[in-house]
Amino acid sequence: MKNKKKQFAAILLAASMLFINTNTSLYAKEEPKAKPEAAQETKTNRQPATTIYAPTQQPLLGTAPLKEETPKDTPVKEEPKTEPKEKALYTDVKGQVYLDDNKNAKADKEEKGLSDIEVRLYKIKEGKPEKEAAYHTLTNIKGEYVLEEVELGNYKIEYKSVDSEKNLKDYTIIQEKKDEKEPVNKKAEPKLVEKNKEYRIEQEDVELKEGSKLELALFRVEAFEEGKERRQKQEVNKEASKADNPVKQETRKQKETANKKTETNTTKKAEVKQSEKQEEKTIRHKITKIEPLMTTAQLNKLNSTKVGAANAQDSDFIKALYAVLDSEDWAFNAYYVGQNDKYHVEKTNDFSLKYQIEFHNNRDIEKGSVEIRIPATLSNDRDHKGILPTSIAIPQGTLDAPVENRITPFNYYLDEDTNELVFFNYKKITSGSNVAFQVLYKNLQIMEFVDDSTWSLKPTATVQFKDQKEEKTTTPLTGHIDSQVKLSKVTKTPYTLGAKSYYPGIYTEKQLASIVTSLPQEYKGDNFTKYKYVAWQVQVTGSATQPWELYLKDISNLEGKVVGFNRSYNKINYRGDSAYYKISDMNKDKLIHYDNQYGYILVVVAYPADKIQPNTLIENTVEVVLHPYDRVDEDLKLTSKANWVYRDYAWNYKGDIIGVDKSGGGTYKSFFGSL
Structure with missing residues (x-):
């Protein structure tokens, strides 16, 4: 009877493995992760040129490494394969703050810019602006400013005067006139805001696209009156110069009368509607606090x-x-x-x-x-x-x-x-x-x-x-x-990923594709089994006060070839050597950090299958070049060595039939489906 029960259990087990994907209760129930941009590191720093042995645990049926269960209280940060900075969309944002004398919401040639205005951009995430400004700058004497390499997206924009004699409450905001059919975004309209007895102008939500240009048109009565007086004097001077021409038939007295008429007409054209006049009177600003003169x-x-x-x-x-x-x-x-x-x-x-x-x-x-x-x-x-x-x-x-x-x-x-x-x-x-x-x-x-x-x-x-x-x-x-770059540290180690003990070895095509940004045809399909694969992580730290580029050369024994990296790269010819890869194009980051916090550089190397056997010692060297963009100073180079003893992930089960437990809805992913 017991034998029949065992046979019946074996039949049920075989059927379940044929028709449903399961995970045994002995192993982690993990869904496939997104492709990592940069591998998660272990907390213990490894030194280069050390021998590291692969773990002894073997995968199911000898074909793929086992995904181990991560304890719930152990944080394992597995970074998704997101677009790195050089791939993200950025743009230079140009703008101007100016005095709009004629209130046409356009910066005319004769109109002045407003200097000493601080412009701050707050990134909007989940519908709310961040507390700290992502970008900020000051307007120059033309009222112009440039914010470089601004990530595309939505921002709250804030304008604040840093000049004690310029108070934004004394200015009227000139809104751009839009077509009635054009949808109005109220959140993008500039508004005067008071915070802690300090006035600033804010735009609640503005979408910044490639090539965006920002303009803030302001009107101030005193500035307008000064400009009006200047324009009237210029008109009078022009007419006076014409009066000296003997060809003119009018007498000087007649010309003066004509000038007065011109001045009257100019004044009428410059006057605003009566309702606007009342508004302007309320914002006239007279400085009453007299501070002592400095020596x-x-x-x-x-x-x-x-x-x-x-x-x-x-x-x-x-x-x-x-x-x-x-x-x-x-x-x-x-x-x-x-x-x-x-x-x-x-x-x-x-x-x-x-x-x-x-x-x-x-x-x-x-x-x-x-x-x-x-x-x-x-x-x-x-x-x-x-x-x-x-x-x-x-x-x-x-x-x-x-x-x-x-x-x-x-x-x-x-x-x-x-x-x-x-x-x-x-x-x-x-x-x-x-x-x-x-x-x-x-x-x-x-x-x-x-x-x-x-x-x-x-x-x-x-x-x-x-x-x-x-x-x-x-x-x-x-x-x-005199700007420069500094290359502080380069360290290469075999790649590890939290509790995933099968790394740095790579045993499936899906596992390989999850690391490199692009998988060459040479390593796909039937070609995959022609090689053995190892992932290495490279840590680079440094600093810069001028833009820089980063190049990398991987040197492997046993005829190893680079498959790809976990970030954007281009193969280049560096000083006659075509084995280099450009990892970063022109970069203006002051801190150079491919490390624990910001993500290592991962490089996968393929070795001919006939060159690799269990316990084969694989040696690998990386050469990193930090290239000052302006080509005044010499390039900086550092190298690092690492090695790993290769182990096959062959798993052979010895023991009783594996039990399968399942509860709740949904489908368990099998081990093979998760890699």
């Missing part, structure tokens, strides 16, 4: 990321002393502030750079008689675009329509033709004045400079007196960029 000494001690201006008068004694000494009528100077050398800087990391211009006069100088010129762009970035200042301590204006300020008699403008900053006195400078003001290039990323690049800013000043015009220059402000 030049105090100005030099100002925070390195802020700008200021100072104006002091010589005492009667000093004036008399200058007169006795018969000193020059005027003098000026320009120098770096807060640097070891006042006229030259060497930069090896991210930096802010500020210079100060000083002007002194021993006689009265009339309005518009002083002009100081200095190149506006510090240097060109990698895209050959000039790097402009982010802050200038005096207002931007013109001689026809200056912007009053209580500290200095100077305004500035950007000469687009010569690409120079032009500082001029919009009012009379009395004798004995000592004027100083600062220009700042803030938060410059050294990665955006080409290594070994230089600059030279040569200041020139001219002063026009009634009888003569004088010109002077001072020491140029120079600088040099």
Whole structure:
């Protein structure tokens, strides 16, 4: 009777294995994992050039390695085969914040940009913005900014003034007029928000696509009135020049009348609707808090990321002393502030750079008689675009329509033709004045400079007196960029994956395809069994202040050949050697880390099957090259060796019939189906 029961049990077991996929209760019930981008490492670091033996446990029926059960309380991080950074979609986001005088929501040529506005991008995940900004930058004096390598997706965008004299509550946001048929995304519209008595402008949810360009149009009544006055004066000057033409039939008196009509018409065109006027009145801002003026000494001690201006008068004694000494009528100077050398800087990391211009006069100088010129762009970035200042301590204006300020008699403008900053006195400078003001290039990323690049800013000043015009220059402000890469560590070990004891050996085509990003035809189907496969992991750490590329060469004994990697790669010819692979194209990450936290580089090597037997010692060496992108410095190389004793995963069962337990719905995956 017992024998019959055993025979009946054996029949049931055979039937169950034929018609359903099962896992025995002795082994893990694992669903197939996604293909890993980078293999999960063990917690114990392995040293190179060590012999590691394969585990003794064997797979079922001698054809595939066993998937072992992972204890529930043991975290095993098996990284999915996601797109690595170089494969992800990124874009450079360009933008501008500007004063929209005519309220047409377009940046016209004559309209000014708004500097010192910090732009922050917060990545939106699961419908909520992250607490920390993923990207941030500052607008330059044109109101322009660039955020590089921004991952495509949805972001909350925040605009905040870092200039104490610019309060965003004093500006009206100009919304772009859209077609009525076009769907309106309310979350993308900019809104003024108050947080802790601080005003900022936010766009709740904006989708950034490839080549996205952001614009924020603002309107301020005082700025508009200044611009209107300037435009009216320009119109009057044009008409006045025409009046001097003898061909004109009108008399000067008639021309003045015509000018008044033109001015009236211009004013009418510039006026807004009555309802908008009421709104503008409510946002007029008058500065009532008068802060004490700084001295030049105090100005030099100002925070390195802020700008200021100072104006002091010589005492009667000093004036008399200058007169006795018969000193020059005027003098000026320009120098770096807060640097070891006042006229030259060497930069090896991210930096802010500020210079100060000083002007002194021993006689009265009339309005518009002083002009100081200095190149506006510090240097060109990698895209050959000039790097402009982010802050200038005096207002931007013109001689026809200056912007009053209580500290200095100077305004500035950007000469687009010569690409120079032009500082001029919009009012009379009395004798004995000592004027100083600062220009700042803030938060410059050294990665955006080409290594070994230089600059030279040569200041020139001219002063026009009634009888003569004088010109002077001072020491140029120079600088040099010295960026570099550093390769700290390279370690190669056999690949291990948590409790999966059959690694680093690879025994099925599916297992192989789960590691490499692309499986060559040479190793598919019937070709698979022609080789034995081993996976190796490579750890690389380093740092960089310039873009870099990473190359890798795998050197194996026993005629081993590289099958592929767990990330994007290209085969290259490096200095005449075609055995190299480019693992990373131009990369701007400051920290180079292919490691425990960010994912190792995995390389699978195939060995001819007739070269590998159980207990065969497999030796493997990796050579890693860190290539500075700008090709000024030499490439850096490190190597690492590792080995592994090969073991076949042949499993032979000796014992009683295996019991099969199943409960609940669904289907258990067999061991073969899980690999």
